[in-house]
Amino acid sequence: MDGLNEAPAGAWRLGSVTETEASFERLVVDHLDRAYRLAAVILGSADDAEEAVSDAALLAWRSRKGLRDPDRFEAWFSRIVVNTCRDRLRSRRRRPVVEVFPTAPNEASEPGDFRELIHTRDELARAFELLSADDRITLVLRFWADLSIESIAERLGIPSGTVKSRLHHALARLRAGLRDPEVDQ
Amino acid sequence: MNEDARFEGEIRAMLGRRDPGAAPTHLGDTVTERMRRERERSRFTARSRRLVNAVAWLAAAIVLSVVVLGRPFELGLNPGASPAPSSLPTLVAGDGVTATVGPPLLQLLLAVGVVIGLGVLAARAARRIVGYAAVTAILAMIWVGSMIWASDALGDGGGAFGVDPHLERPAGFARGNFVRAEGDVEFRILVGVVNQSHLSLNLLGVAPDARGLPDPERLPRILGLGYLPDQDCCLPSHARPFSRMALGPGESVQLVVLGRAGRCASSTVEAGATLIESIPLVYEQLTLLHTADVVLPEPIAIVNDGVC
Numbered sequence: 001m002d003g004l005n006e007a008p009a010g011a012w013r014l015g016s017v018t019e020t021e022a023s024f025e026r027l028v029v030d031h032l033d034r035a036y037r038l039a040a041v042i043l044g045s046a047d048d049a050e051e052a053v054s055d056a057a058l059l060a061w062r063s064r065k066g067l068r069d070p071d072r073f074e075a076w077f078s079r080i081v082v083n084t085c086r087d088r089l090r091s092r093r094r095r096p097v098v099e100v101f102p103t104a105p106n107e108a109s110e111p112g113d114f115r116e117l118i119h120t121r122d123e124l125a126r127a128f129e130l131l132s133a134d135d136r137i138t139l140v141l142r143f144w145a146d147l148s149i150e151s152i153a154e155r156l157g158i159p160s161g162t163v164k165s166r167l168h169h170a171l172a173r174l175r176a177g178l179r180d181p182e183v184d185q
Numbered sequence: 186m187n188e189d190a191r192f193e194g195e196i197r198a199m200l201g202r203r204d205p206g207a208a209p210t211h212l213g214d215t216v217t218e219r220m221r222r223e224r225e226r227s228r229f230t231a232r233s234r235r236l237v238n239a240v241a242w243l244a245a246a247i248v249l250s251v252v253v254l255g256r257p258f259e260l261g262l263n264p265g266a267s268p269a270p271s272s273l274p275t276l277v278a279g280d281g282v283t284a285t286v287g288p289p290l291l292q293l294l295l296a297v298g299v300v301i302g303l304g305v306l307a308a309r310a311a312r313r314i315v316g317y318a319a320v321t322a323i324l325a326m327i328w329v330g331s332m333i334w335a336s337d338a339l340g341d342g343g344g345a346f347g348v349d350p351h352l353e354r355p356a357g358f359a360r361g362n363f364v365r366a367e368g369d370v371e372f373r374i375l376v377g378v379v380n381q382s383h384l385s386l387n388l389l390g391v392a393p394d395a396r397g398l399p400d401p402e403r404l405p406r407i408l409g410l411g412y413l414p415d416q417d418c419c420l421p422s423h424a425r426p427f428s429r430m431a432l433g434p435g436e437s438v439q440l441v442v443l444g445r446a447g448r449c450a451s452s453t454v455e456a457g458a459t460l461i462e463s464i465p466l467v468y469e470q471l472t473l474l475h476t477a478d479v480v481l482p483e484p485i486a487i488v489n490d491g492v493c
Contacts, residue, residue, distance in 0.1 A: 013370050021224060022357050025217060025220050028216060028220070029213050029216065029217060032212055032213055033207050034206045034227075036207075036208035037204050037205065037206070037208070039203065040203060040205045040376070041203045044203055049205070050208075050209070050212055050215075053208070053212065053216070054212070054215055054216055054219060056219065057216040057219065057220065058216075058219050058223055061220045061223055061224075062223065062227075079332075087335060095308050124195055124196065124199045125199055125202075125203075128196075128199065128200075137446045139196060139200070142198065142424060143193060143196045143197045143200055144200035144201065144203075144204070171312075173191070174196070183340060
């Protein structure tokens with residue numbers, strides 16, 4: 001599983017070089033791939049992810065003086081990307097948009113029950129779409145990015161206890177959504 | 186594998202399917218271009234902000250110095266008055282007569298520009314203290330502007346008042362301080378004026394006669410301005426030619442107005458009288474020129490013969 005805890009080569013030891021604008025631009029560009037993938041997984045749309053990452057990069061540029069430790073760039077930029085995605089998800093809820101997600105290709109791991117597996121995957125994807133922005137982000141950071149509770153807390157700017165609680169409730173709501181797809185999350 | 190682990194595995198798989206892989210190649214170009222434009226915009230904004238800041242701080246400093254120190258700024262305006270006396274020169278016609286006043290368009294435009302600049306600074310200041318300073322400067326400018334806009338800073342100073350040569354009030358006239366004159370002779374009015382505003386001003390002189398009479402020498406008219414030094418109160422003959430002088434709030438000066446009575450003036454044939462009720466004095470406050478009609482404690486009257 002690709003996660004956010006993999007560092008791109010050469011991006012972590014720039015130190016004071018990030019003080020220059022050109023170096024900061026390079027740093028952002030170096031992290032675009034993982035930012036784009038994170039945004040796409042959260043938003044479920046490649047187009048939205050492109051726009052979100054582009055906006056996040058601009059926000060990062062404007063607030064680059066807030067980055068005191070260049071070694072923390074990845075966590076700092078991820079936080080901006082996550083916040084941008086949260087805003088977009090909330091905006092979507094205010095302006096209901098019907099999102100159509102392609103059915104996942106057959107990847108049955110066990111012969112014999114692939115139909116149930118496909119059904120479960122569809123239902124899971126739909127249930128995930130019904131979650132709140134915060135629940136989605138917490139699940140993505142935990143199960144897609146494989147981040148620890150502490151790392152998630154750092155990226156979201158909330159205490160670890162809140163992350164644990166949010167994770168627990170997000171899983172519970174996801175299960176509830178699977179049992180009863182009509183439940184408004 | 187227990188139920189929780191299986192569920193988490195399904196979530197991981199579901200999220201993994203949402204991962205589109207590497208970012209499209211044009212995303213890097215888009216982001217770089219947006220940052221480049223932002224860099225150029227922020228440089229332009231920074232330059233503009235520095236300029237606005239400089240203007241705002243300059244305006245604030247000017248307003249603050251005016252309010253705190255109460256001193257006017259000398260901008261080299263020449264009132265056309267005589268130079269300061271060196272060996273007791275006498276007052277003659279033309280002394281202390283200064284140019285007429287035009288509308289203060291330049292100052293008005295400058296003030297509006299500064300207020301707009303301060304408003305922009307207050308709205309966009311990154312630091313709250315700068316915003317507060319800009320708002321304070323705007324309020325101070327409005328306050329100062331309201332004080333200097335009207336031409337009412339000069340008033341009767343309550344000092345010595347009289348006219349020379351003097352004539353006892355003829356019978357039949359209820360009021361007036363009469364001038365003894367036969368024909369177009371000189372007379373002098375002694376009057377004190379005071380700066381009754383909260384800001385200092387520069388007294389520039391007396392406004393020229395703007396009546397445009399076809400035969401001006403026929404009637405009384407004002408021809409010049411002088412002043413009495415403090416130690417010389419109160420003989421009009423000791424008047425010195427007026428030159429520009431600063432008056433702080435509440436300060437007063439004893440002025441001598443030089444006039445001529447006109448060819449029709451008569452102290453013996455009492456057909457009627459011409460009254461001088463106010464003196465048009467020109468002053469400057471914060472580069473704004475004003476003409477204030479200072480009302481005399483009692484009208485100066487010149488009797489005419491009714492024939493001339």
